[in-house]
Amino acid sequence: MQVDLLLQARWLIPVEPESVTHENYSLVIDDGKIIDVLDNAEALQKYQPRAVEKLDRHVLIPGLINCHTHAAMSLLSGIADDLPLMDWLQNHIWPAEQKWVSEAFVRDGTDLAIAEMLRGGTTCFNDMYFFPDVVAQQAIAHGIRANVGLIVFDFPTVWAENADVYLSKGLALHETLRHERLISTSFAPHAPYTVSDEPLRKMRTFADELDATIHMHLHETRHEVLEQQQKTGQTPLRRISDLGLLTPSFMGVHMTQLSSEEIEFYAQTGAHIVHCPESNLKLASGFCPVAACLNAGINVALGTDGAASNNDQDMLAEMRTAALLAKGVSGNASAVSAMQALKMATINGAKALGLDDEIGSLSIGKAADIVAIDLSDVETQPVFNPLAQVVYAASRHQVSDVWIAGKRVLNKRQLTTLDLHELRHRTEAWQRRLA
Structure with a gap:
């Protein structure tokens, strides 16, 4: 049988089934989908690939899913550090946004975030920001999967003047994007304190x-x-529940303030949590009790938050922080294992977005969203356990290659859909203006 591509790797971590690591295995890709997962020798006997990629020093994992970010805020990275949330937001970020946010700002900031995410192995991001139409356009142009937030506030911004207009524009954008292969949409009310009943x-x-x-x-x-x-x-939480929002289609982001009773209540609703450990740490917002939430049966995904409150969009680092923080907060070294951290960054994010039939694991029938990580660097040697090295030791600079829906978007560390030289010029121009 003729197929498009055979990816042969030293190790392959499919995520589903859980706790499985294959050695000297192949992914068989055709028409943007994974059609088989099998031993290298058997793959060459069974298929006639148009191309073969040998990755003898690499581990293949599913594309990472950044389940909460504000992509365009990459242009605000480092503009207001070391401040608590409400001071940071009300006295620094909102005034900067009021002055500078425009279609051009969102276009260039989103491009900057996409470049960083692709180079770090993120193949899908869940966004919440102004001009979501521009976010979608840039994601489509650069071949990255995105869930675009249809943002809502009570108050006027550059995007809309009141809640009804936010909703109207969001519905129109949803209709425009509904046939885009790599784009989905979510309603994205900012927060309980900025959106009324x-x-x-x-x-x-x-x-x-x-x-x-x-x-x-x-x-x-x-x-x-x-x-x-x-x-x-x-x-x-109770207010949102009384309004009928807490269902299996709801993602609560951050959730650092939860009693044991609230954890049990939330678990019964089937709603998801998106944990942003590094942003929460930097803003001193608190600690999401991840181990207790997982034990209660809540699906917990991972996000970076925006680069203005985290300073990067590094999902490998987020996995490591999530695992280590959960152990420290719970007092249990077994809490959030390396496998659980990888699930939070892949299949759990897919479940939260309602995309788990399509992405989140290296499974037959799913989209070929794949990340290759080179473990031959001295920093990740020796490799007794490739999963542990990915979560606890690997750097995003070891991400060598990325495919989304079978299309190569990172080739030996080089982006295929973005011009980094030109992007640096645009970013430097914004830095001069913002300074």
Whole structure:
């Protein structure tokens, strides 16, 4: 049988089934899909590939899924460091955005984030920002998979003047994008303290009609929870639940403030958590009790958050931090194993986005979203356990090659859909303006 590509690797970690690592195995790719996973010798006997790629020093993993970011904020990286969330947001980030955010800002910032993500092995990102139409355009142009957030606030911004207009523009964009192969959409109300009840009720109705997901900051800080309780007598979580949002299509981002009772309650709803450990640490927002959430049966995915609060879009680093932080917070060295961390960055993210039939594991029938990591560097030698080396030792600079839907978007560290020289010029121009 003739096929497009045979990827032969020293190691292959499919994620599904869990805790399996193959050695000297092949991925058989045709028409952008994985059609077989088998031993190298057997693959060459069974298939006639148009191309063979031998990766004798590499491990293949599923493409990493950044389940929460604000891509265009890459242009604001380092502009307001070492500040707590509300000071950072109200006194620095929102004023900068009010002054500078435009279609051009979002285009260039998204390109910068996409370049960084692709070079770090991220093949899909879940975005929440202004001008989501521009985010989608850039993702399509550069061949990366994206879930584009249809953002909603109560107050006017450069994107829309009130909640009804946000929703109207979001619905129109959803319709425009619904046939794009690499693009999906989510409703993205910013947070309980920036979106009132009525828009959230309307959004719930629209999400049900369109079978769409909802993606929202929730219980990010102790201040947020206490302020909402003082104003309404309810925690943000209970308010969101009373409005009907807590369903298996809901992603609560951050969730650092959770009691044991709230964890059990949230687990019963089937809603997902997106954990952003490095952003939470940098803003001193608190610790999501990941081990307890996983033990309760909650699906926990991983995100970087925006580069303004994290300073990078490095999902390999996020995996390591998530695993180590969970062990420290829980007091249990077995909490969030290397395998669990990799699942959080792959199949768990796919489940949260409703894309697990298509991405998240190196499984037959799924899209060929694949990352090759070179483990021959001295920093990742010796290799007793390739999974442990990926999670606890590997750097994003060891990501050598990336495929999305079978198309090579990183070739031996070189991007195939972005001109880095030209991107640096655009970024430097923004730095001069923002300074």
